[in-house]
Amino acid sequence: MIVRRAETAGFCMGVSLALQKLETELAKKEGPIATLGPIIHNPQVLDHYAHLGVRCLTAPHEAHSDERVIIRAHGIPQRLQRDLEQTAKTVLDATCPKVKRAQMGIARKLREGCTLLLFGEKDHPEVRGLMSYAGEDAFVFGEFDELKQYPFQPGKRYCVAAQTTQDRNVFAEIVDWLRMRLGEDLPVLETICDATRERQEEAIALAREVDAMVVVGGYNSGNTRRLADVARAQGCPTVHVETPEELNPAQLQGAQVVGLTAGASTPKAIIDAMQKKLEAL
Structure with a gap:
């Protein structure tokens, strides 16, 4: 064949950087290490680090006071990071730079008074992190049809962004549809990496x-x-x-x-x- x-x-850049950060901490041999959530989405890689003693936490309260905890490449919600900083010895951020840029861009649009429309998977850890920067009015949709049924409010300012790993062609169709409905001046955050x-x-x-x-x-x-x-x-x-x-x-x-x-x-x-x-x- x-x-x-x-x-x-x-591996993409974000995954490589996250694993490099974890390897650097392991090499220091300065005590226990954990990650909040799977550092990346690959079971074989996670098994490898589990055998090296790296714990995978499901919530901040599980962190030990002597542990260095690494934030996963997908990022985490702001509230979880604040809680983690209260329990762990040290918190190290391995959020992918592209995800971090998306988080900051969404936070900026919230300050400007925009309501976010986010194209992404509701239950994906990256999306949960992004939504924590978007305010209570933000709307996340995984399918185009969900967006078409959204109750837009006259006079309200909207912006649109996408989970960093979404299909760029589908996102382009969504943007075109939104601009026809809301106007050509609709702010678009180019968050797909x-x-x-x-x-x-x-x-x-x-x-x-x-x-x-x-x-x-x-x-x-x-x-x-x-x-x-x-x-x-x-x-x-x-x-x-x-x-x-x-x-x-x-x-x-x-x-x-x-x-x-x-x-x-x-x-x-x-x-x-x-x-x-x-x-x-």
Whole structure:
């Protein structure tokens, strides 16, 4: 089987920086370390650090007074950060710089009197963090149809933003629709990161040229799921698995050329192993 591997597959800048921060703290050997929530969305990476003694907390009150706690790459709500600072020995922020920029941009628009319309997954940790900067009137929607049913209020000022890993093409359609409804002067926060755009564009291009696509990465990783979505949208049979062991060769029956890509939190070792498995079919 011929495998065409996406050049952009694997860790993005935000994931790499977060893991570098964690590795730096581990190397100091200055006592226990924890993260508030999974530092990235990849079970294999989380298992690796768990074996090194890194605890994964679900809430600030679980932190010990002697622990250094690292804020996950997706960021956390402001209230949780304040609570964490009251319980942990030290709080280290590993929020992705692109997510942090989105948080600050949303906070600025709130101060200017805008009501936020956020395109994102309501229950995603990044979105929960973003919404904490947006005020009580903010509205988050995961589907275009949800937005179309939103009760806009005359005279109210709105702005629109997106979760950093959302589909850029869908967001562009949303912006066009909102500007027709609310006016061309609608403030738009360009919060979708370049890494997301590049990965999605390459997945689309690959899907149009191969017999099938394989997307590797955590099932709870939003950017990985969207890579599979944009590939399927091209009419290309697409398989999303977390590890090479999960791939059933029957899922690729009849395919001679297969495209391979991976989410922004998928380690290179897993992508390499998947490529070897595909080439051996």
